[in-house]
Amino acid sequence: MKLLVTGAGGFLGRHVVAAATKAGHEVRAVVRPKSPASAAWAEDPAIEVFRADLRTRAGLGGICDGIDCVVHLAAAKSGDFYDQFAGTVIATENLLGEMVEAEVGQIVLTSSFAVYEYLRRPARSEISEESPLAVDPEARDEYCRTKLLQEQLVRKAAEEWGWSHMILRPGVIYGRDNLWNGRVGFPINSRWWVCTAPFSTVPLTYVENCADAIVKAAERTADNVAQVVNVVDDDLPNHWIYLRRFASLQPVRPGVIPLPWIVLRVLAGTASFVNRLALRNSGKLPGLLVPARVHARCKPMRYPTKYVRHVIAFRMSCGWEVVGRKADGTSSTS
Amino acid sequence: MALVGAGKIAEQHLLALKKVEGVELAGVCDLSPALAEYTARSHGVEAWFTDYHAMLDACRPDVVHILTPPATHEPFARECLERGLHVLVEKPVALSLQAFEDLWALARSRGLRLVENQNYRFNDPIQRLRAIVARGDIGEVEEVEVRMVLGIRGGGRYADENLPHASHRLPAGVLHEFISHLAYLLLAFMSDGDTRERKISAAWLNQGGGDLFKYDSLDAQIITANAHGHLRFSCHQWPDSFSVTVRGSRGLASAELFHPSVRVVKVRPGGQHLSPLMNGLAEAGTLVRSGFGSIWRKIRNRTAYEGLQAFVAGTYEAIRTGSEPPVTYGDMERTLRLIDDLLAEENRL
Numbered sequence: 001m002k003l004l005v006t007g008a009g010g011f012l013g014r015h016v017v018a019a020a021t022k023a024g025h026e027v028r029a030v031v032r033p034k035s036p037a038s039a040a041w042a043e044d045p046a047i048e049v050f051r052a053d054l055r056t057r058a059g060l061g062g063i064c065d066g067i068d069c070v071v072h073l074a075a076a077k078s079g080d081f082y083d084q085f086a087g088t089v090i091a092t093e094n095l096l097g098e099m100v101e102a103e104v105g106q107i108v109l110t111s112s113f114a115v116y117e118y119l120r121r122p123a124r125s126e127i128s129e130e131s132p133l134a135v136d137p138e139a140r141d142e143y144c145r146t147k148l149l150q151e152q153l154v155r156k157a158a159e160e161w162g163w164s165h166m167i168l169r170p171g172v173i174y175g176r177d178n179l180w181n182g183r184v185g186f187p188i189n190s191r192w193w194v195c196t197a198p199f200s201t202v203p204l205t206y207v208e209n210c211a212d213a214i215v216k217a218a219e220r221t222a223d224n225v226a227q228v229v230n231v232v233d234d235d236l237p238n239h240w241i242y243l244r245r246f247a248s249l250q251p252v253r254p255g256v257i258p259l260p261w262i263v264l265r266v267l268a269g270t271a272s273f274v275n276r277l278a279l280r281n282s283g284k285l286p287g288l289l290v291p292a293r294v295h296a297r298c299k300p301m302r303y304p305t306k307y308v309r310h311v312i313a314f315r316m317s318c319g320w321e322v323v324g325r326k327a328d329g330t331s332s333t334s
Numbered sequence: 335m336a337l338v339g340a341g342k343i344a345e346q347h348l349l350a351l352k353k354v355e356g357v358e359l360a361g362v363c364d365l366s367p368a369l370a371e372y373t374a375r376s377h378g379v380e381a382w383f384t385d386y387h388a389m390l391d392a393c394r395p396d397v398v399h400i401l402t403p404p405a406t407h408e409p410f411a412r413e414c415l416e417r418g419l420h421v422l423v424e425k426p427v428a429l430s431l432q433a434f435e436d437l438w439a440l441a442r443s444r445g446l447r448l449v450e451n452q453n454y455r456f457n458d459p460i461q462r463l464r465a466i467v468a469r470g471d472i473g474e475v476e477e478v479e480v481r482m483v484l485g486i487r488g489g490g491r492y493a494d495e496n497l498p499h500a501s502h503r504l505p506a507g508v509l510h511e512f513i514s515h516l517a518y519l520l521l522a523f524m525s526d527g528d529t530r531e532r533k534i535s536a537a538w539l540n541q542g543g544g545d546l547f548k549y550d551s552l553d554a555q556i557i558t559a560n561a562h563g564h565l566r567f568s569c570h571q572w573p574d575s576f577s578v579t580v581r582g583s584r585g586l587a588s589a590e591l592f593h594p595s596v597r598v599v600k601v602r603p604g605g606q607h608l609s610p611l612m613n614g615l616a617e618a619g620t621l622v623r624s625g626f627g628s629i630w631r632k633i634r635n636r637t638a639y640e641g642l643q644a645f646v647a648g649t650y651e652a653i654r655t656g657s658e659p660p661v662t663y664g665d666m667e668r669t670l671r672l673i674d675d676l677l678a679e680e681n682r683l
Contacts, residue, residue, distance in 0.1 A: 032496040053497040082342040083491060090366045153368060284635035
């Protein structure tokens with residue numbers, strides 16, 4: 001197949017390009033004009049680098065020509081709502097317009113676990129493909145809002161044009177260049193960190209595992225086997241284990257203070273009550289004091305993996321224990 | 335009313351409009367269908383468009399808010415005025431004084447309102463500063479300094495090299511986005527007298543280098559028969575701030591807009607011997623209030639756009655009653671004239 005991979009210069013994108021070429025596919029890798037592209041790509045005949053910024057239609061001409069399936073990874077994770085809207089929603093809108101022109105009929109969208117509802121779900125319930133989406137996105141963060149809109153755009157276009165599509169929702173993607181994860185805690189200073197909800201499970205997916213899943217999804221999209229697939233690894237650590245592992249990599253190992261889920265829940269609930277009572281919900285509070293956000297980040301939930309294994313024949317190449325060493329560089333088996 | 339351009343500033347206009355009675359949002363237009371639809375639906379409106387001609391035809395608004403990039407303000411405003419619609423436009427209303435004068439002539443010939451958003455005029459610290467000056471607390475105004483520090487080179491939309499912001503193509507580059515604010519606040523406190531005798535020197539610099547930014551720094555002096563003005567824009571300092579300082583014959587007063595506060599140094603009860611102590615205590619009180627006030631404002635989700643509410647309300651009141659709008663022809667004309675003069679003096683300091 002010939003795949004168009006957007007966001008190819010990013011952390012996940014580089015691994016998806018590698019996984020796709022390893023699986024024998026040709027890749028057109030979309031890299032932003034001023035972002036670095038892997039030097040090795042220039043010498044690989046299976047990889048064509050396409051320089052463009054998806055936030056504008058100018059410069060996208062021909063981007064989808066000859067493509068069998070679009071693998072859309074590009075999204076904005078930082079900035080205000082309008083920055084993220086441009087980087088995620090408008091970028092997708094422009095890409096879909098190009099797909100229509102080039103008559104490409106398959107797309108794999110990489111979304112996120114951020115789109116699910118957590119606040120109104122009981123603790124320790126499953127987050128599966130059938131789980132409800134965020135009921136009140138405005139109460140969540142910009143990322144959740146824009147990823148939901150992005151999914152809507154892709155579904156609508158796929159329906160309108162009769163495309164095959166699959167939406168993959170990976171959990172927390174980690175790897176050697178991307179180990180820090182804000183949901184497991186936060187630093188007070190260089191010597192002390194706080195671990196939030198230490199017994200909650202981190203829905204991890206190792207970047208190479210996730211990239212393999214995305215390529216497999218591209219291969220299976222035309223079969224219309226599924227429209228939504230969650231991607232998480234099998235053996236998942238809890239926040240405490242993950243943060244302690246990350247702390248051990250620091251030049252000076254910080255002390256880690258646990259902040260239990262029940263305390264976080266009570267704090268956020270109390271702040272929300274005061275906000276409602278005294279400020280008529282107009283107060284803007286830090287994320288840890290906003291119930292919808294703290295539940296999404298820290299609530300203990302379960303993350304089944306049967307579906308992803310069954311639907312796209314995804315087999316995790318590395319488990320947490322191996323990957324933990326691989327990702328932090330303490331293993332030579334990378 | 336209808337809205338052309340649904341970006342970040344549109345959100346502020348729509349928030350302000352919620353508090354103005356008798357105003358109904360008829361339609362939203364943006365080049366991005368997703369953004370137009372999202373903005374319209376978020377405000378309970380079904381009509382969204384990607385072509386503003388189509389919106390004006392379909393919605394037939396009385397007032398149009400033009401919230402698009404600066405280079406489009408003048409042509410869009412012209413078309414709206416030709417269609418007999420009142421126009422409320424983001425700054426700068428036009429990219430030159432002449433272009434503004436042409437628009438104004440058109441608005442006047444049709445009996446329509448053309449009003450530029452000069453929102454910071456209506457922020458509480460500026461209103462308080464104006465009251466202090468008007469009461470004569472600091473005597474005759476001798477010097478006005480308007481200073482803005484914004485770390486726009488460190489990241490964000492203006493520093494994005496992958497998709498250079500449209501403002502980089504303006505006559506003053508990205509500074510054109512901010513120069514109106516500096517200019518109208520300076521002129522709010524400084525009589526410019528006979529502009530033919532006004533002396534201006536302006537250094538427009540690109541201190542950070544590179545090709546993306548035309549200028550990232552401005553240091554300008556404006557000298558009139560009665561007062562000295564100083565405009566300063568920098569994106570190489572910390573922390574971000576936006577202040578207006580007025581020095582008079584009997585004291586000084588300063589307003590900070592990003593962390594709202596007003597400080598006054600003047601002759602206090604107790605005479606010249608006790609005034610330094612009294613002023614020190616007053617300043618300490620101001621700083622403490624400002625510190626707590628900043629946190630409180632953050633919690634209350636108050637932004638530096640607070641003045642937009644009064645501006646929008648005043649503009650609609652003027653449209654309804656035929657009274658003078660909160661930003662007059664004179665306010666806009668003087669602002670555009672000063673910007674023209676500053677640009678003409680490019681790099682001659």
